[in-house]
Each structure stands twice: as C-alpha cells, then as structure tokens.
Amino acid sequence: MLETEAGEQIFRGKVGIAMKKYLLKCRLLLIPSILGVAVFYVLPYLRVIYYSLIENQFSRRFVGLQNYKTVLQNEYFRLALKNSLLLILIAVPVLVAAAFLLSLLLLKMKGYWKLLRIAFIFPMLVPTASVVVVWRTLFDAGESVWPVYLLFIYKNIGLLIILLSAAFSTLDGEVYEAARLDGAHGFALHRKITLPLISPTLLFTVLIGVVYSFKVFRESYLYFGTSYPPDHSYTLQYYMNNHFYKLNYQNLASGAVLTSLIVAVIVVVGVRLQKKFTI
Amino acid sequence: MKRVMTCLLLIFCFCGLCGCKKNAEEKKVETEADFVYPTDDISLFCLDEEGNLYAYKKDTGSIGVFDKDGVQIKNIQVAEKEYFTLCYGNGVLYALIAGDGDAMYVNGVCLVEISQEDGSLKTLYENPNAYAAHNLTYGAGRLFFVEREPVETEKSNMLSDLAGRYTYAGERLMSFSLESGRAEELLIDRIKAFTEKDEKTLFVYAYDFDCGKYYFATYEPETGVMGQKSYVGEYFNVFLEDFAYDEENDKLLREEVLKTVLVAMDPAEIENQSSFYNVDGVLGGIGLCCQRGRSYFLLNSKVHRIKNDNYIKEYEPLRIYYNTHVFEIPEGTGFEINMVKVDDETMAMSMMAGDSDYDFLLLSTDSPVAEQIRRVGAYEPLNKVEGVEIYLQNSFEFMKEAATDTNGAVWMLPCDISCDVLVYNPELCKEYGVDLDTKYSNETLYQLQKALEKAEENGNPAYYSYHFKSEYNRLMNMYLADYAVVNGVASFDTPLFRKYSEWYKTERDSSNDNVYRYSYMNPGASAPYLGATEEEVAAYFKEYFSQVAVAATEKKTLSQEYSVSVDGGSYGFLDYDFFSAKPMPSLEEDKQGENLADAYILVVNPKSAHLEEAKEFLTVLTERLIGEESIYRTRVLTGEYNALERKVHEIYGNSRIVFSYPDDVFWKEYLNYLNGEKSLDEVIPELERKLNLYLKE
Known part of the structure; x- marks a missing residue:
C-alpha cells in the first residue's frame, strides 16, 4: 500500500484519524481530573484572588491592590516573611544535605543493616502531636527557633531519603568503575560523578523541601501551643491563620496570594535550574 | 411583526400574573381593637x-x-355548686x-343542663366515681x-411515662348523646385534652406511649377515625389542659401561663408555633375559646377578646444562632423563633461563609466574635429599620454609640445590658468598721470582706455576697479596657498591673476555702410562705435584707434572682431604702471612671433568606422594648421609681461597652x-508581645 504515493497518503490519513481518535479519548479521560483540579484548586484560588481585591465579602467594594499594600506595609507580615525565608535558607539545605548523606550511608550498608532505612520512614508515620510531646520535653519552648527547624527536618527527612535512595539505585556502577580506573576516589568521586548524575532528583528534593517548609505550621503551632508564638517562629502561616480567626479574609487572601507567588517563583527558578543541569 | 406582538402579549400576561399573585398574597387585615368584657371575678x-x-x-x-359589645343581656342565678366548665x-x-358527694377528693362529676330562665340544673349524666372534668364541647x-x-x-x-413527662391521671374522653341520653367512652389512648374543630371533628391532645411524645390529631367521633399525628417538640410545655382551634387562620391556640402569652400552632406541624400575644397579668389557664377568628380568654379574672389576625403573622420561622442565653427573646411578637445554640467558631464560620440558614445572631459583646462582626462588616445595617432609631434614642447614649459603626451604620440592636453594681447597707458596713460613703475603693471593700469573714467565724448573721477572688475577672477586664494599650502599644509592666496581680495571687493562694466563699444569700428557700399573711412575709424579707451588708450584683441578681415574688408582693434589693448603690470601684481610687457593661446584641444576617421578615421582627421587638421601660436600659425614666x-x-x-480580646491573647x-x-x-x-502582635498584625 505504501509503494505508491497515493497509498502512502491513504496510510497517513488513516494513521492521522486513528491518532485523532486516540487523542480524543485521552482528553475525555482527562476531564474528570481537570474538573477536580478546577473545582478544588483553581476556582478556590481565583476566589481567593477576588477576596484580596475587595473591601469585604459583604460590601464587595473593589479596592484594587489596597489590601496588598496594607499587608506588605504590615511589620508582622514582613517578620513572618523573613522567618519563612530563613526557614527555607537554613532548614531546607540542612534537610537536603542530611538526607543526601544518610542515603549514601544506607547505600553502603549490607545485610540486616539495610533494614535501617525503614527506620527513617517512621517519623512520617508518627502523629505530629506525639512527636511534639517528646520535643517539648527535650527542648524549652520559646527560647530558640532550632527546635522547630529540627522538627521540620525530622518529619521530612524520610521522604527525601526515599527519593534520593531511588535516584542512587538508578546509577550505573560501570561509571564508578571507570572513574576509579581514572584515579577518582572518595569525595572527588561523589563530586564529579554522583552529584551531577542525581542533580535532577537533588533539585527536586530541594523544591519538595521548600514547599514542605510552608507546611510546617501544624508542628510549630502544637509546639508553642498558641497562635502567637515567639517572634523568631512567627511565620506566614501564623499570619494567615490569625487573620482567619479574626475573620479578616482580605488580609488572609492577600497574604495567601503573596505566599503562593513566592512559592511559584521558587518552583519556576528551581525547575529552570533542574533543566539546565540535567544530563 | 407577528413575533413582536406575541412577545409583547406574553410579557403583558406575565406582568399581569405577577400582579395578581402579589395581590393574592397581600391579605388585607382589618384591625379590631382588643376588647375586655366589663365584668370581673370570672372563673368560667x-x-x-x-x-x-x-x-x-x-x-x-x-x-x-x-353581647358582643359587652352589654349585659341577662343574669342567671345558678345553684351553688363547684363548676368545672361551661x-x-x-x-x-x-x-x-x-x-353531691361529701368526700374530700372524689365527689363525682355531673353533666347538667342549665335553665336560662331560672338557673335550675337538670342532670343528664352522672359519674359518682370521677373527681374532675374539663373540655366540655357540643357537636352534632x-x-x-x-x-x-x-x-x-x-x-x-x-x-405513665416519666421520661416523656406523661403521668396517667385517669382521663377518659366521653361522648354523651342528647338523643339517647347515654354516655360512652371514646377510646383514645392516654388522652389529655381536646377541642372542637367542627361539628363532626375534634382535635385531640394525647400521649403516644410507643413514640414517647405528645401529639395532636383530628378525630371523628362518629367513625372513630384519627388523622395523622403531629408530635410536639422537645421544648413544648406538655402540661396542657385547654386549647382551641381558630378555623379562620387554621391554627391551634393555647395559653402559656408562665410566659403569659398566647401561642398559635400549625395543626399539621405542631413544632411550627409562635407566641403571638403577650399579656400583662395572670392568664386563666382554662376556658380558652375561639370563634370567628377571635380568641376569648381569662386574664386577671376578666374575659378578654382579641382578633387573631391582628397578631398572628404568617411568616416563615426565623432562626437565631446564639452563644449566650442570658437574653430571652420576648414572647408574643407573633413570629416563630427557632433558637439554635452554636459555639463561637460555628457562629463565625456561618457568618463568613454567607450562610443563609440563619436570620440573626444573638451574642454578648464580651464574645470576641462580636467585635469581629463589626470590623468585617458582617451585618445588615439597621438604620432604615422602623423602630430601631427610636429605640436607640430611647436607650442609654452609650448603647447607641456602641451600636453605631465608624461609617455611621447601625450594626446591631443592643437588647439588654448588664453591668456590676455594688449594693450595700451603709450603716451595717460602718458596724464592721468600713464607711464606703467616705472612702470607696477595692482596698476598702477588701477590708470590709475581711471584717465580715472574721465576724462570720464568730457566728455573725450578716449576709454578704462579695469576695475579692471573684473580682479578678472584672479587675483584669478593667485593666485591659483602660490601661493595657497606651498609644497603640501593649503595656503591662506597670505598678497598677503588678499590684493587682500580686494581690490577687496572694489572696488566691492563701485561702483554703472555695473560691466563691461568701455567706448564704438566697432567702427564697427558707421563707415561711405557708399560712403566713402578706404582712408577715413582707416583715420576714425586710428583716432578712436588713442583714445584708454588701453584695456585688449584676442585673440578674438585682432584678430577678433575689427578687422573690410571693402572693403578688416582690422582695428584692431595690425595695429597701436602707441600701445604697455604687458602681464597682475603679482600679485607681481617685479615678472613678465609667462602669464596664456587657450588651446582649442581635445582629441581622445580611444573607438571610427572610431579610424582610427579620426586619419586621426587629420593628415589633423594638416596639416591645420601648414599651417596657427599664432602669437598666431606658434613657429617660417616666415611671415612678424609688431613690435606689x-x-x-x-x-x-454611666457605663460603656467594651469588646474583649480572645483568650489566647491575655488569659491563657x-x-x-x-x-x-x-x-x-x-x-x-x-x-505585651502577644497583645502587640494581636493589635498590629
């Protein structure tokens, strides 16, 4: 059939139709997911943006960016923003570094020691309230921000170890053999071979860490036991939570939109870097 | 062209139908003045x-x-008997x-015909074994x-079924045939009362043992057929012996004697009820009649007549979410009010979600939600609601100020106020070494408290209801209101705060007794009512109250709890001239400021599904509140009041309303x-850190 030009065209036409039908089926199957995302994520987010642009839900008077201005000028929003960024700049690198090193260590274990990796999953399974009870006996609530940072690292290290361990397991041993033959050992081996090879996963874990850092509110709230924690731990989530209870939905919405923009910028930058460093 | 004409015709018809429907809904109610028959001491x-x-x-x-105009047509002298009903x-x-039995209890019951000529009685039926009877009615x-x-x-x-509040008292529903002269029992299980619906149908009120609830239902005596049972709700006053049926409005009516109101119930759905008429006096409790849309009832032993249309409103029930039940919505407004208790969080979430299921919020100003409502504008402005402006003008100035938002909108209706007042007997206090008229402060009150406690240990009979331990809430609220925020910054590191904190803690830690230790106050339980004359009871209470040295009171204490009503006499603090009153002392002795008050407020839901009805209810409510002059609310008193x-x-x-902070900010x-x-x-x-954070974030 393909021998003649006409036959080829007919063939291509049939393939095209089949492809179109296939694509149509794919799109139809995607509709429930899209609807779900739209209803439970997109529409509420649009509503939040709307709330951030009006005076209140009852008068619904459009005030433009006035709410954003109010929020950005608020000293406690700026304090919360600073604390949230510090959490990202300090706790996330520590979390990723610790997860990386522990993954490497677990990779080298043999025999029953391999079961040790299961232990790092337990923090994810233990209820946060139980962990906080232990934390409060170990640390004095209020003096320092480090208990919260440690709590964040403790709760999330398991997931990062799983991701990194999976990345390590995909590495080809022959590359390492070749590198050793060339004289590379120890730290140089990991710097030249391991890091570049797992850089996509590493960047992904950093992004996960950043996103999770914005979810650390529950642990912090339980740890301090109040909606008004010490200044060093007052993060964006507290700001939004308190405005929720004050029924100040406009400040809450503005803060939420600003927070989502920050996260979006970080994620976009991270994804671009990931693409750049992907081998 | 045809299409245009057709469209125009359809539009015209549609408008016409809307107009007709509207007209049909507008039921014209002719007002008729209430009437009181010019004869008193009526029992039936x-x-x-x-x-x-x-x-x-x-x-x-x-x-x-x-006759209908109250002109007496006849007077029939009847035999001297005990009459149950006519x-x-x-x-x-x-x-x-x-x-005619002479037993103390069971003398029998007779059904008699009374001659309208000479008042002689002709016995139609007699049951020597019965002891009482009620609800006599004629039909077919x-x-x-x-x-x-x-x-x-x-x-x-x-x-009986005590869980369902039913006690069997030997009731039987009887039917007497005038033709045959025979009586027979109509077998309705656990009957309590009935009334006539029409010639052939009765409404019965009985207890359903299987369901554990009282119910109303129609019943046809001839056929024995009972209609669908309509069960009463949880809060229904089940002790009902008399009710009536208003055919014109299709309502069952009953008297709520304790609340002094008439209540209208939907026969098909008994839980839908509204108290539509408020009375000032003692309702008879029996003999309620209804004829041609008019109710007849005994009030203060006189027969009153009202036109039900004037009072019964055909509106959807109104729902009030409340978190405090201190303020009772007045009865007799004609609206059916459903009260639903919710916590602060539910109240706030319903409000912010734009929930249209409720019509009002009823709360106290010491609830953090109150201030939030005003701040976020979650209210329907009441400026144009008829009666509200007059009511606010009629109330204390500070109530109007608190009810008015910064943009001039009236955001709530302050229905009631409560603030602490110190009532004391100056002469008695002097006996304990404290002259509150000369020197009045928290310190002198404390001194008096200590003197009274010491005397009490030696068997002293003086009564008092003041203890420093129970004052800490008030004192701290005063500090929070007046001193805690200076130029927008929290300020707790002050001598005043330290002084009262340390003082209170010392007092709290030192005493081994119950925090609220104070001498017994309530005289009601031990008062000698039985067999005592009015003068003796009055003398007893006067003697009792003369021994009360000091009492920190709120409105409830002043007006109700310690005001005991016996045989029409009322005995409370305000009845005696040996008492004086002062506002509770300020934190600083030389700065006696305004008293702090809590207001119980009604806020209209701007998303209410019955907004117009809600506003009309407010109009009726404000009219009622204005009519009930109160020393706790009315700005200018016109009635007669004593000095106290x-x-x-x-x-x-001279008070003010202050909104409170959440517990997490200070108290925790x-x-x-x-x-x-x-x-x-x-x-x-x-x-300081938390309060600053709360104020500035």
Missing part, C-alpha cells in the same frame, strides 16, 4: 353561636350573659359540675368532655502566672 365562660358571652362568677353564683350548644347551656347532637377517675398508684405508674432604682439607673447610664498566658507556673516578670513581656 363560654360563647353561644351568636357570640354572646356566658360568664360565671363564683362568688355571686351567677352567670352573666353579654358550654353552649343548640340553644342550651350545659355545664360539668362536681357531684352530642356533648364531649374529659372526666377523670382516681387511679391506683400502681396502675398509674404502669401507664434611680441610682442604679444612673450607674447603668496570665493563668500561667496565677497557677504559679511562671513569675510575673516572665509573664509580663509575653503578655
């Missing part, structure tokens, strides 16, 4: 078919007959009377009534200090 009455009233006077043993049917006057040649026979305790216990009442009025008038941390977990030096910076 009934009506004939023309609406003439037959009113029985026990002390004269006569039945007066009055009824008129087919030109004849009937009555249920006690039999028969007389129906409920008689009660004594029942053994064991049988009564077996048939006027003093209390002055104290209330402060309790750490009171419980000894932290020192004051540790707590103060935390309090």
